[in-house]
Amino acid sequence: MTVGGLLAPATRVGTAATLAGSGYIHARLYADGYRFVHVVGPLFLLQASVSFAVAALLLIGMPPLLRLAAAGVALGALGGFAASRTVGVFGFTEHGLQPAPQALLSILAEAGTLLLLAVWQAVAFRRRGVSGGSAGAGGRYLVLRPPAATAADRSLTTASRVATGFRP
Template sequence: MDSPQGAVPPQPRPTTPDRPPVARAWRLVAAAAVLVSAVVHVVLYLDGYDTIAVVGPLFLLNAVAGLVLAVLLVVWRHWLPLVGGIGFGGATLLAFVLSTTVGFYGVNETFAGTNEIVAAASEVVAVVASAVALLREYVR
């Protein structure tokens, strides 16, 4: 059948997946968690970790990378920042676990203290929230 005169042709499907509000909320949670971890690391850096040879610069790098990643999670609607959130949280948490068990570049921490607990919790949240947002946005 021919379409009637003046009918609007169907619109092409968008190239980016539709992002339901729930997925956007998970992105915001991931961004907040990454930002909290970054803030804790800059606080610890300024509280004396800046004098530790390898770990000090890694804390500063973590803080800067966390800030950039938090912004990207909010403004860049792509899968890459979500994978970055998983990697950031996982790698940072792994380094903390290493420092509390076998040591990490000469640093032996304990799993105690407000900064440590807040950072570890935020890193777990960053991994989970980034993974959930990734699944909700890109797995159909």
Template sequence: MARLWRVVAAVGVLVSAAVHLVLWVDGYRDIAVVGPLFLLNGVGGAVLAVLLVLWRHWLPLVGGIGFGAATLLAFVASTTVGFFGVTSAQAGPNEWIAAVSEVLAVVASTAALLREQSR
């Protein structure tokens, strides 16, 4: 069951990473600070997704929790108080897909971590 949770976590991280890469290509790359962060999120998320599936260690699971939580927190900040000078008045489908996948990454990574630590 822990293996399944790892795969679900990897899917959540990968979907979020893909959305951030799409948004980066669609123009976020031109925004100071936020543009490079979107690229880093996309590339880092892809690497983390692979590690979640291939490396049976607790570290990628903690990474999945941190990735999902930090990315979700940045999204909430950008739609409320602003994030590095960027305030998004409304969230579209891409943003909601990413947010749901980030919650999924946190929940699945936590479930896998708890399952593996209980052995």
């Protein structure tokens, strides 16, 4: 199997693992006392449940809607983390990287999820018709290739030229 052939399953499994890791951290925090925090406690349980569900589905495949859901879960957790340390979430505030080490591990898991999703998207974009070109002095840049014209496209183009009187 080639490196490119291993990248897709490795990225999928890695994304599922980081998302499940974030879910596990939130589930443990819920069990260890956050369940008593009004509104925030149930949100921790919701985040853990959704993380586990999306992670399990990612092991089956990675359609665009599922990748978007994974990114949303990770961004939501990071947004909640940032809000809890600045303006507060439903009156609940925390400071620094407390509780330790869960806060730091959660940030790393969610950032890892987003990083792996970005890698997946970059590889998928590259495989869909993007190739390298030269930018002078040995540099490289991405060049988009238009899709190949089909027979129907060519006949439509010919018909439109005849109808408009266009002569090349």
